[in-house]
Amino acid sequence: MRQLNRLNQYQRLWQPSAGAPQQVTITELASRCFCSERHVRTLLRQAQEAGWLSWKAQSGRGKRGTLTFHVTPESLRNEMMEEALKSGHQHNALELAQLAPEDLRALLHPYLGGLWQNDTPTLRIPYYRSLDPLVPGFLPGRAEQHLAGQVFSGLTRFNGTSSEPTGDLAHHWEVSTDGLRWDFYIRSTLHWHNGDKVETVQLQQSLIALLALPALRKLFQSVSRIDVTHPRCLTFILHQPDYWLAHRLATYCSRLAHPEQAMTGSGPFRLTVYDSDLVRLESHEQYHLSHPLLKAIEFWITPTLFDYGLGTSCRHPVQIAIGEPDELASLRLVSNSTSLGFCYLTLKQSPRLSEMQARRLINIIHLTELLHTLPLNEGLITPTQEMLPGWCIPQWPELRDVQLPKTLTLIYHLPVELHTMASQLKQYLAQQGCDLTVIFHDAKTWDGCLKLADADIMMGDRLIGEAPEYTLEQWLRCDALWPHLLSAPQFAHLQATLDAVQTLADEQARHIGLKTIFTGLMESAVLTPLFNYQYQISAPPGVNGIQLNTRGWFDFTQAWLPAPKS
Structure with a gap:
C-alpha cells in the first residue's frame, strides 16, 4: 500500500x-528512512509538493x-483514512487503522452501521474475529453457519421461524408411498453467482461430493444413490x-456450491x-427467490481495534451490535430471544462413576446455587431445567448418602462461559x-x-x-462425543433407535420418538442441560x-435502510 509507506x-x-x-x-535523513540519499530526495520533493513539509537544502x-x-x-492518517473510506477502499482504511487505534473512534463514526455508499445501501458490521473458510459440511461457528446460508442454496430451506422445510433450488418434491424414492423438481431459472445457469447435473455432482464427507455420510446414511431422472429433476433412492x-437437505451443512468453484x-x-480483515457480500441480482433489500453487507474484522474501546459487534458472541462506535452503549435493542441451544454436561458411566453417583453430581448442579452464582454478565445466560420446551430434566431425591468418587476428570470446549462453570464445579466437588x-479443549466442537476417551x-x-x-437427531448421529460417551452396545442401540424414528412418516410421531430418546438419556444421568443464552441484536436508528x-x-x-435525506 503506497499511501501507508x-x-x-x-x-x-x-x-x-x-x-x-x-x-x-541528507545522509541523516536517508539513514532514518532506511533508503538511499537519492530516494530520500525524492521523498522530500513529493512531500513538499503535497504541502506536508518544506525542505531548504544548503549547497x-x-x-x-x-x-x-x-x-x-x-492529521495525514485521518485524511488518508477518510479518503479510503469514502472511495470504498476498505482494506486500505483498515490497514491505516492499525497504526493508531486511539484515533479510530472519530474516524469510523460515520462509516459503521447502515449507510448509502455511492447510492448503494450497505450494512457494515464490526466483528471481533476472523472468519473460518466456508468449507462444505459442518462448520463450528455460528457466524460461518449463518453466512453459508446467505451465500449458498440447498435443495430445500427453512423459511423464517417455521421448522418445516420449504422449496429452494427445488420448488417441490414428491415421496413414494414406501418412502424410498424422493423426486426433487429443480427450478428452471437458477444462476450461479458467476452468471452461469445452474445445471441439474452440477447439483448432483455437488451432492455426491458432499455425501462423500465422513460426517455427512453419517447424516445421509440411508441414501443409496442420487440420479438425474430429468433435466429438471433430482431423484434420491434410499435403502x-x-x-x-x-x-x-435444508440445513446449512447441505448447502451446495458450484462443483468446480468452492466459493461460488x-x-x-x-x-x-x-x-482475514474484511468480508464483503453483495446481492445476487439473479437470485431465484425474494431479492435482498441491501446491496452489500460487510464484516470489518479488526480485533486490535476493539481493544481500544471502539466497541465490537460481539461484546459477547451472542450479543451483536451493529453501529457507530460512540453509540454502542446506547444502541436500541431491536431483537432478543432465549436460545433453544444450550450448554450441556454429559457423564460417562464406568467403574469410576456409577449411575447413582452421576445422579448425585447432576443434583449438585441443579439443586444448588452453582448455576445461579456464576460470575457472568447479567442477562447473558439463563439456567434451564429443560432440554427443549417440555423436555424436562428428571427430579431425583438429594442422594446425600451417595459418595462421589475420589477423583474425576472433566474435559470441556468453548464457549468461554464453560471456563467459569468448570472452575465452579471443581470447587463444589472439592x-x-x-x-x-x-x-x-480449545475448540468449538469435539x-x-x-x-x-479418558x-x-x-x-x-x-x-x-x-x-x-x-x-x-443430527447431534446424536454425527457428533464425535457419543461414541466416546456410550459403550459400543449402547451406541449401536442409539443408532438403531434413530433409524427406527426416521422411518415414521408422521412428524409428531418422530418428535415423540426423539423426546423418548432424550428423556432416557437424562433419566440414566448421561446428559443434562445447563443453561441457555440470551441472544440480542442492537442497531442504530435507520437500520x-x-x-x-x-x-x-x-x-x-430482510434488512433495509431508508433513503438518505437530501
Whole structure:
C-alpha cells in the first residue's frame, strides 16, 4: 500500500523533533528512512509538493538543510483514512487503522452501521474475529453457519421461524408411498453467482461430493444413490425410509456450491471479499427467490481495534451490535430471544462413576446455587431445567448418602462461559471430597479431541437450528462425543433407535420418538442441560428489518435502510 509507506516515511522524518524544525543532512535523513540519499530526495520533493513539509537544502556536500513540517502524521492518517473510506477502499482504511487505534473512534463514526455508499445501501458490521473458510459440511461457528446460508442454496430451506422445510433450488418434491424414492423438481431459472445457469447435473455432482464427507455420510446414511431422472429433476433412492431427508437437505451443512468453484454459490448474496480483515457480500441480482433489500453487507474484522474501546459487534458472541462506535452503549435493542441451544454436561458411566453417583453430581448442579452464582454478565445466560420446551430434566431425591468418587476428570470446549462453570464445579466437588481434574479443549466442537476417551465428564455447547427436534437427531448421529460417551452396545442401540424414528412418516410421531430418546438419556444421568443464552441484536436508528433467527443472527435479505435525506 503506497499511501501507508509514504505515511510511515513521513512519521520517521517527524519523530526526532516531534514536528519542530530540524537542521539535518541528507545522509541523516536517508539513514532514518532506511533508503538511499537519492530516494530520500525524492521523498522530500513529493512531500513538499503535497504541502506536508518544506525542505531548504544548503549547497555543499554534508551541509545541513532546514526541514519544516506543515502537517502532523495524525492529521495525514485521518485524511488518508477518510479518503479510503469514502472511495470504498476498505482494506486500505483498515490497514491505516492499525497504526493508531486511539484515533479510530472519530474516524469510523460515520462509516459503521447502515449507510448509502455511492447510492448503494450497505450494512457494515464490526466483528471481533476472523472468519473460518466456508468449507462444505459442518462448520463450528455460528457466524460461518449463518453466512453459508446467505451465500449458498440447498435443495430445500427453512423459511423464517417455521421448522418445516420449504422449496429452494427445488420448488417441490414428491415421496413414494414406501418412502424410498424422493423426486426433487429443480427450478428452471437458477444462476450461479458467476452468471452461469445452474445445471441439474452440477447439483448432483455437488451432492455426491458432499455425501462423500465422513460426517455427512453419517447424516445421509440411508441414501443409496442420487440420479438425474430429468433435466429438471433430482431423484434420491434410499435403502430405508428417512422422513428427515428434506430437513437434512435444508440445513446449512447441505448447502451446495458450484462443483468446480468452492466459493461460488447461488444464494441471495455472493462473496466478493473473504479475507482475514474484511468480508464483503453483495446481492445476487439473479437470485431465484425474494431479492435482498441491501446491496452489500460487510464484516470489518479488526480485533486490535476493539481493544481500544471502539466497541465490537460481539461484546459477547451472542450479543451483536451493529453501529457507530460512540453509540454502542446506547444502541436500541431491536431483537432478543432465549436460545433453544444450550450448554450441556454429559457423564460417562464406568467403574469410576456409577449411575447413582452421576445422579448425585447432576443434583449438585441443579439443586444448588452453582448455576445461579456464576460470575457472568447479567442477562447473558439463563439456567434451564429443560432440554427443549417440555423436555424436562428428571427430579431425583438429594442422594446425600451417595459418595462421589475420589477423583474425576472433566474435559470441556468453548464457549468461554464453560471456563467459569468448570472452575465452579471443581470447587463444589472439592467440598464433597472429590478432586476434579479439568482439561480444556480449545475448540468449538469435539472434532480432533484426543482426550475424550479418558474423561468422566464432558461439557460443551449445542447449537439448535431452525428445526429443534431434527437438530438434536443430527447431534446424536454425527457428533464425535457419543461414541466416546456410550459403550459400543449402547451406541449401536442409539443408532438403531434413530433409524427406527426416521422411518415414521408422521412428524409428531418422530418428535415423540426423539423426546423418548432424550428423556432416557437424562433419566440414566448421561446428559443434562445447563443453561441457555440470551441472544440480542442492537442497531442504530435507520437500520430496519432485523429479526433474530435461531442462530442468533438475522436474515440479511430482510434488512433495509431508508433513503438518505437530501
